[in-house]
Amino acid sequence: MNSTMIKTIALGSFALVIALSPLWQAQAQDSGPLYERMAPIDQYLMTDRNTEIAFARTAAPESISRDAEVLVLGRHGYETAVKGKNGWVCVVERSWMAPFGDPEFLNPDRRVPLCLNPPGARTHLPLTFKTTELAMAGQSKTQMFDSIKAAYDKKELPLPEPGSMCYMMSKQQFFSRKAGNSDPHLMFWFPQKDHLDWGAEFPGSPVDIHQYSPQPITEFDISVSRWSDGTAAPTN
Numbered sequence: 308m309n310s311t312m313i314k315t316i317a318l319g320s321f322a323l324v325i326a327l328s329p330l331w332q333a334q335a336q337d338s339g340p341l342y343e344r345m346a347p348i349d350q351y352l353m354t355d356r357n358t359e360i361a362f363a364r365t366a367a368p369e370s371i372s373r374d375a376e377v378l379v380l381g382r383h384g385y386e387t388a389v390k391g392k393n394g395w396v397c398v399v400e401r402s403w404m405a406p407f408g409d410p411e412f413l414n415p416d417r418r419v420p421l422c423l424n425p426p427g428a429r430t431h432l433p434l435t436f437k438t439t440e441l442a443m444a445g446q447s448k449t450q451m452f453d454s455i456k457a458a459y460d461k462k463e464l465p466l467p468e469p470g471s472m473c474y475m476m477s478k479q480q481f482f483s484r485k486a487g488n489s490d491p492h493l494m495f496w497f498p499q500k501d502h503l504d505w506g507a508e509f510p511g512s513p514v515d516i517h518q519y520s521p522q523p524i525t526e527f528d529i530s531v532s533r534w535s536d537g538t539a540a541p542t543n
Contacts, residue, residue: 342402342413345442348382350415351401360388363397367422367474368535372397375422384439394425400435403442406519407452411483413442420477421494426468431496433464434522456521467496467524476535491540492530499523 353359359379364372376391378398385398402409402417411417423431437458441451458464476491499518505527507516515528534540 342411343448345413345445346415348443352380352382353399353418356388359399362418362477362479363399363420364422365477365479365535366397366420367395367476368537371395371474372422372535376428380439384443385436394428395422396428396432397422398432398435401439401442403438403451404435405482406517407448409483412448414483417481417483419475419480419482421473421475423473424470427471427473427496430465430468430471431473437464452521459521459523466498471496474535476531476533478534478536478538490530491532491534492528495527495529497525497527499525 353362356379360377363377363379364375366372367375371393372395374392375389375395375397376387377389378385378396379388380386380399380401397420399418399420402412402414404419405412405417434455438451438455441454446454455464472493472495474493476493478491480489482489499522505514505516506512507514507527513530515530517526517528518524519526532540
């Protein structure tokens with residue numbers, strides 16, 4: 308093989324690598340976790356406290372959220388920004404509340420407003436506070452998983468009370484690049500049990516079910532047709 312042919316093959320191979328590299332990058336992006344470690348805390352904070360209060364209230368219709376307590380995320384965890392009158396609590400959860408297997412776990416862009424009823428506030432918020440504490444302490448996903456499991460094993464975290472639920476109906480909610488703002492829905496929490504069946508996941512059923520780990524909790528999600536501001540949501 309002469310030197311001219313070798314140069315031609317080498318140049319062709321280099322061009323092929325350049326042409327395919329965006330594809331490889333896209334495949335690598337889709338195939339593995341993108342956020343293994345906590346980003347700088349400033350990336351998770353909202354720049355304006357009043358903006359976060361208003362955003363948290365978009366989780367539920369105004370008739371519920373206007374009298375709810377509102378929490379905002381500070382540098383040392385969640386703080387009460389507005390005292391409530393009706394027992395409900397609105398909060399914008401961050402990405403460390405996603406399932407541990409979610410490839411965008413710890414993505415600073417993930418912001419999901421919830422408005423929890425009184426049983427939900429009493430039994431879900433302790434998990435929110437604990438997970439936030441672990442994330443802000445710089446624990447890895449594996450360490451956080453083990454810490455949450457140990458907290459439930461020791462009964463340091465409560466199981467859901469009967470009737471625990473929340474509204475997630477914010478048009479501005481952001482789950483991930485793939486899911487976007489998803490759809491408006493309600494979430495109901497129960498202690499994890501076998502054969503707890505609401506007809507979830509059946510064809511045509513509006514009910515989705517999630518069994519998280521290590522949390523011993525069953526979650527049912529029910530899609531609704533409108534966002535919290537009353538506008539119609541797209542049909543999935």
